[in-house]
Amino acid sequence: MKTTKRFLRTGTMLAAGLAITIGSLGMAQAEDATLTVWDWKSGDPTTAPYYDKVKADFEAAHPGVTVKFVMQPHDQYYTLLGTAIAASKGPDVVLVHGGSQAKERIAALTNLSDKVADIKTRVAGWDEFAGPDGSPYAVPISIQGLAVYYNKELYKKAGLDPEKTPQNWAELKEICAKLKAAGTTCFALGNKEGYGADFFYSSAAANALTSAQQAAWTAGDLKWSSPEIKAIVQAWVDTQKDGWYAEGANSTAKFMDEYQSFERSENANTIGLLSDVAHWKEFDEFLEPENVGVFVMPPVTASVNEKLLMPLAGGIGYGVTKFSPHQDLAIALAKSFADTPAMQIFFEAAGAVPSDTAVDTSKVESPSAKVVLGSLSNGAALLHNNTSTAETEEWHRQSQMLFTGETTVDKAVARLDEVQAQAKKK
Structure with missing residues (x-):
């Protein structure tokens, strides 16, 4: 009897040990992977501390996993991503812009609706990465928008009050006329890739369109030839004829030639971003914080809003490719980009406006940053975010x-109406 009990006890222990060993092997196999991440930001020195934090924390939490960042050139990014999608081969996790760039690639991304409940309320900007049914397909890591930054010293030299910002188009035209008379170019502009034109029409449209018109634009029902949009296109031409820009805008790159020109005080204004590049933090470093002002570009026509609202939306976010062989790990990695400790570094190092509402921004001292951060609770739509790629x-x-x-x-x-109609059919 004792022998039998001893045998049974020994057998049970062996079985348990074998189960643990098999389980450990299975776990090691599941966790032994390289996750490839594509983006256009991870190699930037200003964002390096953020990416280092994400990589270190994720690899520490997932032994055997290596996170590999592959930074692609921004101007070729979506072409390269399209090739990878067509071949169903390449990155596990990809960075995408919010709006049409994300939504037009939903078929290639994993639906995250049942995977992000634990971070959904803490993170903002989901709408820009959602499918038609509202399901999220990427995790937002920033809030992005457009603002006019201006050089207060150049305003003073032109006899302008540097604390008085334009509230309508007539006031902005008057400012540009006075700057021109003082020998100063009103706006820096780089339109080599057409980005300058994007920023212009989105800025001018933010407070010109009602919410119903914004929805109609997104649906492809508000035409370029409509009075509202055509007026903006006409203003694009008129501002050039009125000498708002330096010569050679079509051969000047927006990133970063336009902004470097502004930083050299060669012009008084530039339409920049709210977050992580061409923004308050960068301009503060070159022009000194007390010399950098910020305002919302007024609409060409009368504003539909009582107070001018900053155009903003979910900025960029990480999605998981459907062809990734490591779905669970890739989803966990995509979510980790929005972890609060990493997001705090993203804000402090790069000046990114984080999607994570738990990030502490109270210690920021930049006057222009305070304006930007104070605008986030109530913004206007960012028009070019919801414009089809073809348009x-x-x-x-x-x-x-x-x-x-x-x-x-x-x-x-x-x-443009023709292209819009064709895009709507797809």
Whole structure:
């Protein structure tokens, strides 16, 4: 009897040990992986502390896993991503812009609706990464928007009150006229890739369109030839004719030639971003915080809002490719980009406006940053975020032709209407 009990006890222990060993092997196998991340930011020195934090924390929490960042050139990013998607091969996790760039690639991304409940209320900006049914397909890591930054010293030299910002288009035109008379270029502009035109029409439209019109634009029902949008296109041409910009805008890169020109005080204003590049933190470093002002560009027509609202939306976010062989790990990694400790570093090191509402921004001292952060609770839609890729590409082309006189406003909006209609059918 004792022998039998001893045998049973020994057998049970062996079985338990074998189970633990098999379980450990299974876990090691499941966790032994390299996760490849594609983006256009991880190699930037200003964002390096953020990415170092994400990588270190994730690898420590997942022994055997290696996070590999592959930084792609921004101007070729979506072409390269399209090739990878077509081949179902390449990155496990990808960075995408909010709005149309994310939404047009939803078919290639993993639905995260049942995976992000634990961070959903803490993180903002989900709408820009959602499918038609509202399901999220990427984890937002920033809030992005557009603002006009201005050089207070150049305003003073032109006899302008540096603390008085324009509330309507007539006041902005008067400011530009006075700057021009003082020998100062009003706006820095880089439109080599068409990005300058994107920033212009989104800024001018933010307070010109009602919420119903914004929704109609997103649905492809508000045409480029509509009075509201056509007025903005006309203003694009008029501002050039009125000498708002230096010559050669079509051959000047927005990132970073335009902004370096502003930082050298060669012009008084620039339409910049709210978050992590071409923004308050960068301009503070070159012009000194007390010399950097910020305001919302007024609409060409009367504002539909009582107070001018900053155009903003979910900025960039990380999604998981459907073809990734490491779905659970990749989803966990995508979520880790929005972890509060990493987001805190993202804000402090790069000046990114974090999607994580738990990040402490109370210690910021920059006057322009305070304006930006104070605008986040109530913003206007960011129009180019909800413009189809086909329209955006055509607008880039038409915007350059409008500057060179190769087309007219009527011809340009007619062509854009055609592209919009074709995009809507897809």
